[in-house]
Amino acid sequence: MIPPIRALSLAALLVLAGCSVPDLPTGSDGDDRLGVEGGYAATDPLPVRTDDGLNESEREAVLARTMARVEAIRGLEFTRDVEVRVVSRAEYRADRANETAADGGFREQVWEAPFLVGERTTVGRELDAVYGTAVGGYYAGDEIVIVSDTETPTLDTRTLAHELVHALQAQHLGFGSDRRTLDGRFARDGLIEGDANAVEIAYEARCGDEWECLPRSDRANLDEPAFDSDVYLVLIQPYAEGPAFVNALRERGGWVAVNDAYDRMPTTTEQVIHPERYPEESPVEVRVEDRSSDGWARFEREGPESTTLGEATVYAMFRANGVVEGGERFDYSHPLSDGWAGDRLVPYHDGDEAGYVWRTEWDTERDAREFVRGYRDLLAARGATRDGNVYVVPEGDPYADAFRVTREGTTVTVVNAPTRGELDAVHRTE
Known part of the structure; x- marks a missing residue:
C-alpha cells in the first residue's frame, strides 16, 4: 500500500x-x-x-x-x-x-x-x-x-x-x-x-x-x-x-x-539515498552522440535537449513494474539501482512519432549486468518478444515500442523507437 x-x-x-x-x-x-x-x-x-x-x-x-x-x-x-x-x-x-x-x-x-x-x-x-x-x-x-x-x-x-x-x-x-x-x-x-x-x-x-x-x-x-x-x-x-x-x-x-x-x-538522488556518498561522490558525465537520420531529430526547446533520470527514478521504474517488490516502506536502495553512476536521456521525434536514447553508466560491470537483467525482466513482463538484443512490446500495451538494449563494460544503452525498423534511424549502431 x-x-x-x-x-x-x-x-x-x-x-x-x-x-x-x-x-x-x-x-x-x-x-x-x-x-x-x-x-x-x-x-x-x-x-x-x-x-x-x-x-x-x-x-x-x-x-x-x-x-x-x-x-x-x-x-x-x-x-x-x-x-x-x-x-x-x-x-x-x-x-x-x-x-x-x-x-x-x-x-x-x-x-x-x-x-x-x-x-x-x-x-x-x-x-x-x-x-x-x-x-x-x-x-x-x-x-x-x-x-x-x-x-x-x-x-x-x-x-x-x-x-x-x-x-x-x-x-x-x-x-x-x-x-x-x-x-x-x-x-x-x-x-x-x-x-x-x-x-x-x-x-x-x-x-x-x-x-x-x-x-x-x-x-x-x-x-x-x-x-x-x-x-x-x-x-x-x-x-x-x-x-x-x-x-x-x-x-x-x-x-x-x-x-x-x-x-x-x-547533486544526485544517489547522494540523498546514500548519505555517505554526499558530498564527495559526483555522477559520471554521460554523453550521447547524435546518430539520428531519416527525419528523426532531437527536440528544439528552451532548456537542454537531454536530462538525467537518476537512481531514484531507476528504482521507481523497477518497483512500479513489479520487478522489485514493494510494500508500505519506501526504501530506494536496491541492488538493481544501487550501482548507478550516471545517465543521460535524449528524447527524439519525427513528426508526431517519438523515441529516445537512454545511456546509463554503472560503478562496476556487475552492476551494469544487474541492471540489464532487471530491464529485460521488465520487458518480458510486458510481453516483449526478443530477437538478439532487440525487444518488441506488442500492440495493446501502453509501452508498445521497440527497444534495443546493449552493454559495453559498465555502459548500458537503450534505444527506443515505435518500430524495430526505426531503431537505427533514432540511433544507428556503430
Whole structure:
C-alpha cells in the first residue's frame, strides 16, 4: 500500500519512526526570543476550538504558536511575518489547471522512458491526479497556502509546521539554483523537503508528552491515496528519503551541518539515498552522440535537449513494474539501482512519432549486468518478444515500442523507437 502525500510531506514517518529529537537552545532573552512568536511560546496552550473550524483570530493564534514550535525545533528565528491563506480543494485544482505548462513530446518521453507514464495518458494528467488530490499545502513567496477539503477551514498544524520550515529556508538559507535535470531537481528537494519533513516528524514526536497539540485533520489520517499513478513513486522520494539524509547530516554536525548543505546542495538522488556518498561522490558525465537520420531529430526547446533520470527514478521504474517488490516502506536502495553512476536521456521525434536514447553508466560491470537483467525482466513482463538484443512490446500495451538494449563494460544503452525498423534511424549502431 502506498501512503498518501500530506502537503507533499508524507509518510516519511514510516522511514524514521521513533527517531530521537534532541533539545535545542531557546535563544537569547528579548522581546523576540527563539521559540516565542506573537506572544505565544512553544509550550503555551491555545484558546481555540476546532470542532467548528477556526475563525481568523484562532488561525492567527495557531500560526503564532506553530511558528514558535518550529523555531524551537529548527533553531532558526523567523525574520518576517508569514501569511497563511486557506483555499478549497476545488480552488487549488482550478489554479493548478491554469498554471500547468506542457513541454510537448520531450516531457512525455522523459516519463515514458522509465515506464512510469504510458501512451494511454499524459504526464500532465498524471501529475494533476497526484497533486490535485494529495497536496495539503504549499509555500509560495511569503505565503503559505493550506488546501482544505471541508467547507469549514481547518489547519493541520503538522502540515503547517512543514510549510513554515520552507519559510525559514527562504529567510535564512535559500533554495539553491534551479536544477535543469529531473535527477537534479529531486536531489535538491531531498534536502529541502527532507529538512521540512524532519521538523514535522520532530513536531509529531513532541505532541502528547511535551506539547498539547490540536487534533489531526481527517485528511491527515488517510490510509491510502485516492489515485493510482506510478509517477507518485518518484515524486515522494525526496519526502521519504530526505529526512534520513538530513538526520545523517545532523549526526555529522547538528543543524549547522544541515544549514551548510544549502551552500552545497546534493547533486544526485544517489547522494540523498546514500548519505555517505554526499558530498564527495559526483555522477559520471554521460554523453550521447547524435546518430539520428531519416527525419528523426532531437527536440528544439528552451532548456537542454537531454536530462538525467537518476537512481531514484531507476528504482521507481523497477518497483512500479513489479520487478522489485514493494510494500508500505519506501526504501530506494536496491541492488538493481544501487550501482548507478550516471545517465543521460535524449528524447527524439519525427513528426508526431517519438523515441529516445537512454545511456546509463554503472560503478562496476556487475552492476551494469544487474541492471540489464532487471530491464529485460521488465520487458518480458510486458510481453516483449526478443530477437538478439532487440525487444518488441506488442500492440495493446501502453509501452508498445521497440527497444534495443546493449552493454559495453559498465555502459548500458537503450534505444527506443515505435518500430524495430526505426531503431537505427533514432540511433544507428556503430
